Amino acid sequence: MQFHRLKYEFSETTSAAPLALFRILFGIMMFISIVRFWYYGWIEKFYIEPKFFFSYYGFDWLRPLGEWTYLLFIICGLSSILVAIGYKYRLSIVVFFLSFTYIELMDKTTYLNHYYFISILSFLMIFLPASVYYSMDARADKTKAYEYIPRWTIDCIKLLLGIVYFYAGLAKLQPDWMLRAMPLKIWLPSKYDIPLLGNLLHENWVHYAFSWGGAAYDLLIPFLLINKRTRGFAFVAVVIFHVLTRVLFPIGMFPYIMIVSALIFFDPSVHHKILGYISNILKIDKTNFDNRRALAYSNTSATKFRNSILIVFFVIQILLPFRFLAYPGNLFWTEQGFRFSWRVMLMEKAGYANFKIVDGVSGKRFYVNNSDFLTAQQQKMMSTQPDMIVEYAHFLGNKFALDGHQNIEIYVESYVALNGRPSRPYINPNIDLMKVSDGFENKEWILPY
Amino acid sequence: MKALISSFLIVLLVLSTQSCGENDISEIDIPNDNFDRGALLTDIADNVIIPGYINYTTDLANLDLMANNFSTNPDAETLFQLKLEFKNAYLSWQSVSMFEIGKAEALALRNNTNIYPTNTSEIEENISTGEYNLALPSKIDEQGFPALDYLLYGVADTEEEIVKYHSENEKARNYLTDLTSRLVSLTNEVKEDWVGDYRAYFIENDGSSATSSLNKLVNDYIFYYEKFLRAGKIGIPAGVFSGNPLPNTAEGLYSEEYSKTLFLQGLNAASDFFVGASTNHDEIGESLKSYLDYLDPDGNALSEKIITQFEEIKAKANELDDNFVTQIASDNTKMLETYDELQKNVILLKVDMLQALNIKVDFVDADGD
Numbered sequence: 001m002q003f004h005r006l007k008y009e010f011s012e013t014t015s016a017a018p019l020a021l022f023r024i025l026f027g028i029m030m031f032i033s034i035v036r037f038w039y040y041g042w043i044e045k046f047y048i049e050p051k052f053f054f055s056y057y058g059f060d061w062l063r064p065l066g067e068w069t070y071l072l073f074i075i076c077g078l079s080s081i082l083v084a085i086g087y088k089y090r091l092s093i094v095v096f097f098l099s100f101t102y103i104e105l106m107d108k109t110t111y112l113n114h115y116y117f118i119s120i121l122s123f124l125m126i127f128l129p130a131s132v133y134y135s136m137d138a139r140a141d142k143t144k145a146y147e148y149i150p151r152w153t154i155d156c157i158k159l160l161l162g163i164v165y166f167y168a169g170l171a172k173l174q175p176d177w178m179l180r181a182m183p184l185k186i187w188l189p190s191k192y193d194i195p196l197l198g199n200l201l202h203e204n205w206v207h208y209a210f211s212w213g214g215a216a217y218d219l220l221i222p223f224l225l226i227n228k229r230t231r232g233f234a235f236v237a238v239v240i241f242h243v244l245t246r247v248l249f250p251i252g253m254f255p256y257i258m259i260v261s262a263l264i265f266f267d268p269s270v271h272h273k274i275l276g277y278i279s280n281i282l283k284i285d286k287t288n289f290d291n292r293r294a295l296a297y298s299n300t301s302a303t304k305f306r307n308s309i310l311i312v313f314f315v316i317q318i319l320l321p322f323r324f325l326a327y328p329g330n331l332f333w334t335e336q337g338f339r340f341s342w343r344v345m346l347m348e349k350a351g352y353a354n355f356k357i358v359d360g361v362s363g364k365r366f367y368v369n370n371s372d373f374l375t376a377q378q379q380k381m382m383s384t385q386p387d388m389i390v391e392y393a394h395f396l397g398n399k400f401a402l403d404g405h406q407n408i409e410i411y412v413e414s415y416v417a418l419n420g421r422p423s424r425p426y427i428n429p430n431i432d433l434m435k436v437s438d439g440f441e442n443k444e445w446i447l448p449y
Numbered sequence: 450m451k452a453l454i455s456s457f458l459i460v461l462l463v464l465s466t467q468s469c470g471e472n473d474i475s476e477i478d479i480p481n482d483n484f485d486r487g488a489l490l491t492d493i494a495d496n497v498i499i500p501g502y503i504n505y506t507t508d509l510a511n512l513d514l515m516a517n518n519f520s521t522n523p524d525a526e527t528l529f530q531l532k533l534e535f536k537n538a539y540l541s542w543q544s545v546s547m548f549e550i551g552k553a554e555a556l557a558l559r560n561n562t563n564i565y566p567t568n569t570s571e572i573e574e575n576i577s578t579g580e581y582n583l584a585l586p587s588k589i590d591e592q593g594f595p596a597l598d599y600l601l602y603g604v605a606d607t608e609e610e611i612v613k614y615h616s617e618n619e620k621a622r623n624y625l626t627d628l629t630s631r632l633v634s635l636t637n638e639v640k641e642d643w644v645g646d647y648r649a650y651f652i653e654n655d656g657s658s659a660t661s662s663l664n665k666l667v668n669d670y671i672f673y674y675e676k677f678l679r680a681g682k683i684g685i686p687a688g689v690f691s692g693n694p695l696p697n698t699a700e701g702l703y704s705e706e707y708s709k710t711l712f713l714q715g716l717n718a719a720s721d722f723f724v725g726a727s728t729n730h731d732e733i734g735e736s737l738k739s740y741l742d743y744l745d746p747d748g749n750a751l752s753e754k755i756i757t758q759f760e761e762i763k764a765k766a767n768e769l770d771d772n773f774v775t776q777i778a779s780d781n782t783k784m785l786e787t788y789d790e791l792q793k794n795v796i797l798l799k800v801d802m803l804q805a806l807n808i809k810v811d812f813v814d815a816d817g818d
Contacts, residue, residue, distance in 0.1 A: 186804065186805070186807050187807055189744065189807070190657045190806070190807035190808075191657055192486075192657065193655075193656040193657050202484075250809075348804055348807075350799075350800045350801075350803055350804040351800060352795065352796050352799055352800045354792070359692075364692045365692060366688070366689065366690055366691055366692035367684075367689050367690055368690075369680070369690055415796045415800055416800070417800045417801050417804050420749075420804065420805070421749075422749050422751070422754075422801060423796055423797070423800045423801050
């Protein structure tokens, strides 16, 4: 019997409403995110003003487009609206995925796990029937409108959310977070001006309560949301947790995105009710979409192809966060295998990197003023991340070579402080950075932690 | 369930609207925890910044007076008096240079006061044409103390010739008094703002946002330390950023005896600010040191390390010649060693202290580095 319960029924269908509402809310949230980014002047500040941009491995051909970068954001914003209303959905979500991912790949400095989450979520949504119900597409073409869809298409999103939470929880199970309450011990006291909570935030027990509570929340919340009996309680926890993170940390739109995403766990009746409210306000006849038709995928090669993409996608999602095991040394110190692994809010890292340009023949040397080439934010990020240090060193080497310098060797004197410990030397100061390159092999020129 | 959802969406809405102001100044009363940031800001304003500006404006008034004396009656005696006041005011300036906040920031006081090397050919052009607008951003290297340094010490080889130059050149004397009166008016504006409304604004802005007083002031302090004290006064003349020494970029280039004094004054001001010593050295108040000691979660004794390093720098700097041009020519290694000692505190201030205080360089979304 136990075995039977574990079996997953791929042919089972369910109401299309949860996925349709998810599509609508996702599109709206993305539109707000783009507008907010523009409103803060961040397009100019992060993608047009800097003189140099940090690339991801293999993506150095992908650059901001000067003033045209604004057009990229316009395309991204428009496609998010089209996703929300479900107009030419497949094309819109592809355009959204490509434009959003392009934006994120332009400069590694702005990497956030949240942005990565949006990229892979929108990639997943390309393959899901999110516009067969309650969409412009479904209204325009009745043959493509369905009231029911395969259940697994909704469960895909639940699985991805579950991975994000659970892996974020796993990542917290390490000594700094659990035993030293770091970095919350640094971050929380500086939020003394928060109403009500401010008084408590310098208390030691509060730092530990937040650390342990956060780890427990991340590990348990997917299961509490799946289980019908605990779902109501879990959603309350989701709202409280994310609102709290919003108040305490400069975390942008992410808390709101996660709160509305968690709605997907509810029964379809909840989504029908919400869509009903929307219909009343917008004077939409919701009954048009309730056509009793069920979407069933035929066993074509296209279906098989899509299925294999999804399987590969989830296998990558499950394995990628463990790639750090392939590297020696402290993960937080070397950051080898740190990104794309749901390691969120885990460390407070500050650094300083002073680059020395040496003429290898004459021995003449001078230091670089980093602010000549990098923004304050870029300097901050670069000085604690070895791959960015190397990329910047190579940029400096090429630049000074063009200026007529010869026999260029580049050394860096760098210091990093991690989670409240005193700063220590970071990169081997005797290694000529022009002779090393960034790649997937172990970076032996990082000094041991 | 539906009621639950709608009620929590309402809670969410309420909370999100009230927490949206990343850049707002907190208008909420700050709860009393054990460290009182308001007291810290009060001490900084009342013991350090405001007395610093009062001293400086007094010295500037004397400088302006003597410049006018010299202008009406240019002789060896009035030049001697003018040079004395020049030195006094230049030294007082070093104690307030780091506080580029509020009105000083709005007026770009530091850029209009002490940009060197000064542009002597433009200065001579200004004098000969008599037409110049010192308020233009392009004119920052044609005014302030470096330009005065040139006019009082650099326009001729001997003191007699300098007196002669000025007595025969009314336009030069006008330029001289224009420079001093501009320093006076700019600085008075800053001082009046501090003794007026700005003090209260500065103290009440005791939140933790990127625009809070402490956040801004600490960033300004480190910026000053790194850019003006470390690089401007020592690193650039010693050739740290160019490969070759650039002695002509030393501070006090023409007076030929003050570059070390000016540097030490700036250095002492920076270390006094850190420990909370008042400008008039009669009091120790709340400071970055006491704040760090309060926060120190792991007993790192960071403040002790920073203070020790300040002492190391002072010891190294005391070995330097009064005139850095001479020092660079005779033994630039000593300049480079002083730079290295300065550099060590950049790391402690910028990496360790900023982390301990949780002060960010900029407002941007983050998920924890």
